[in-house]
Amino acid sequence: MVRLVITDFATKEDSEFFYIRDEFDVSQNMFTYHSFKKYSVYLSKYTNDDIYSLNLLSRKYLDKNQFLIHIADGEYVILFNHKTVYSAKINQNFITDDMIKSILITKHIAMLSSGGSIDSIYYVINSKFKHAIENILKQNTKNEKQEVVAKSLGEIEELVKPLKPLDTSKTHFSKLFYLSTLTIASLWLVFIGLEKFTSKVFYTEPMENLTKEIEIEKQLAKRQQISLNNNEKKYKDLTDCISVSGEIK
Known part of the structure; x- marks a missing residue:
């Protein structure tokens, strides 16, 4: 399962307070790097979700000075300019009341930031009550012209594809070792x-050795020629002697 989390908490305690529900649960630091900056969060050590940074998702898809609302089971987060400006817990037994309260805070923050008018507020919902939450959000985020300003950023599974998941120290250093x-x-x-492979497959004998072999062959050929010349001379002398003896008789 995919999960988006806040990665710009001021302290470890703030992160654990928001995400660790059981006071006896063991937390672990999960992090990733983007443009040499570390984005980290403290979550339960026993989570099996694929964790992604909500702040990096905002940075990936939105321009500066834009709002992003992230609503998950029990969580309501507002980002402005890729930074977390509001985070609250949603009571599953009072979803409507808590949602409306958080939406009113969203509109108030948006109006203060934009100077009184709201053009658009993007949202990502990751909850089993997605359709009900989406309906509440749209009905309560209308501007003075009664136009719905809440716009879906997309499906979370598709949105996280270009992002890097958060790692623990163990998995991070394992990846570094593998990449190194x-x-x-x-x-x-x-x-x-x-170079070694090609030298074995396409081996060529050094030119010095070839030159030496050629010189040796030249010397052998020269010696053979001298020997041949000597033998021819001896043969000629012998035949001349035989011819002279025959004439004398």
């Missing part, structure tokens, strides 16, 4: 391994 190993192996293959 892969990078070193790739560099070794490019600069050393490939």
Whole structure:
């Protein structure tokens, strides 16, 4: 399951107070980096969700000075300019009352920030009561012209695809080790391994050895030529002697 969380809490205690429901639950730090800045949160150690930063999602899809509301089971968060400006718990037994109260606060913050008029407020809902919550939100976020200003940013599963999930220290360093190993192996293959491989497959004998072999063959050929010339001379002398002896007789 996908989950969006606030990653700009001022302190660890604030993060744990908002997300750790059981006072005896063990928390763990989950984080990611974006543009050399760390985004982190403290969540239950036993969560099995895929965790993503709500602040980075806002930064990914919205321009500056825009509002984003995130509503999950038991949570209502307002972001302005990618920063958390309001967060509250929603009582599941009084969803309508708590929602309307938070929506009124949203409209008040939006009007103060925009100078009195509200053009649009984007929202992401991740709750089993999504349709009911969406209906309450739209009915209570109308401007002075009675136009609904609440606009869906999209489905959460699609929105998080370009984002990096948050990691624990263990998974983070495991990924770093894997990436470092892969990078070193790739560099070794490019600069050393490939050269060794090609030298074995496409081996060419050094020119010095070939030159020496050619010189030796030339010397052997020269010696053979000298030997041949000597033998021819001896043969000629011998045949000349035989011819002279025959003439004398």
